[in-house]
Every structure is written in structure tokens, then in C-alpha cells.
Amino acid sequence: MRKFLASAEFLAGAAASAVLFSSATARADQPREWEVTFQAPATDMMRQIERFGNYTMWFIVPITILVLLLLLVCIVKFRASANPVPSKTSHNTLIEVIWTVGPVIVLLLIAIPSFQLLTAQYTPPEEAKLTVKATGNQWNWDYEYQVDKTFSFNSAILQDGDRAKAGKEDRALYPRLLAVDNELVVPVNTMTRVLITATDVIHSFAMPSFGIKMDAVPGRTNETWFKAEKEGLYYGQCSQLCGKDHAFMPIAIRVVSEAQFKTWLATAETDVPGANKALMAEIDGTNKVAAAGN
């Protein structure tokens, strides 16, 4: 028994350090195995969503326990052997009032903050400084930067064969099925508007750690926004079943400093792969300096 406990302790420790290690090296957020909670929020909106999710638990857990207990009481107390003559009661005004008013109060307590959150999601707190348009295709994304000199590029899943050429061999930072060839690059702490549409079927642009998910509908432009607070590489996926390669159209957003974004933008207008290479080299360099400083 002691041996089992010791090995369990070791496993837990190893798992914890693996999580710490990977988050320290990856500097990003992405889905993880056996994850039961939300990804760490990278925007205030996601923090609000997380708070609301935790708040609803205060209702969900007690109600589930109450219903389970009531069921158990009925099963044991009113079983045929203990209760051979069943009650013929069909009405009880007090109980009916309680089971009507109680749920109404619970629903109001959930509905009011829920609508407040929904309103906040549709009310950008400030004017956007950057507008990008995301167009879903079967099965990749086009990103258009609506800046002085509008330009666009395609972002598709990273093929294993292209890893070396792209300099993306680190599978913690560029995971299989989530890494892309060209990330959407945005500056940190900048109000970013995302216009979302599609060319063929309905897709959905979703970034869990930003708290955004918006359908991409052909012939229609939807709008959402985010303001990322932390630099890093974030992963999401198309979230509307869109055909055979639906599981293979990830979304990757690279949040960089304002200076890095300016440099990237100046090159990207004419040469997206070149701008990405330079940006990756610079980020790698600053990471090494930071690691050396520790």
C-alpha cells in the first residue's frame, strides 16, 4: 500500500512538473489531455466567462445533489416491501408553489448575469485599432489585414513534412493538429476586430482562451472582437462541422509586442513567409535572453 502511495505521489509530482515545464516552454495556450477546466484566460472576456461558469456551479452542484437525495429517499422509503399501500395524493398547493417559485428564482439568478455577459460580448468597450477578416474555406482559413495596404494570406494545418522547413519542429509549441503554416499575428493589448465569413459551407472561428467563438457563414459577415493581454501562441479550431477535414483546420493566433507587430506588418505586406521567419527568430532570441537572465 505504501509503495502504491509513493508511486502515486511520484506520478502526481511528475504530472505537475510536466504541466509547469510545458507551459513555461510553450508560452501559449492550447487544449491539453484530460482537461476538465477552461484554458487559462488571455482576455478579460474569457475571465468573465470563466467567472460565470464557476458561478453556475453554485446552482448546478446543489441541485444535482438534492435531486439525487430525493430519488434515493423515494427509492428506499417508498419501495413496495416497505410501503405496500401507495399514497393516492395528487395535489399539494404548498409543494407546488415551492417547486414553481424555487426554479423561477434560480433561473433569474442565472439569466440576469448570463444576459449581462452576452451584452458585454456584443459591446466592444472601445474602438478597434486593428481589423482582420477571417474567411473559412474547406479546410483552411484566409486572413485579410484591413490596414493601409490591405493584404491577405492563407493559414492551413502544418504538415509533418513541412516542419523542418518552417522551423516548427518543437512539438510542444507547434502541436500536431493545431499548428499552422501561417499564424494570425496580432499586437498585445490591442483592441482587435475580427470580421468572419466563409466561402463554401458554415465554419466557426473559435479561440477558447480569448473567449470568442463566432460562426463563419457564406454570404454574411459576422463580427467579434478581442483584446489579448498576454503575448504567446494560442490555438483554437474550426468549431462547426464543415466536412471531411473539419478536424484539420486549426486556428493559431500569435500575440506579439506592438514593436514586433509593426516590424512584422511592414514585411508581411509583401512577404508573409519572410515576415513570419523574422518574427520567429526574434521571439526565439528574446526567449533565450529571458532564460539566460533567470
Ligand SMILES: [Cu+2]
Ligand atoms: Cu470548418
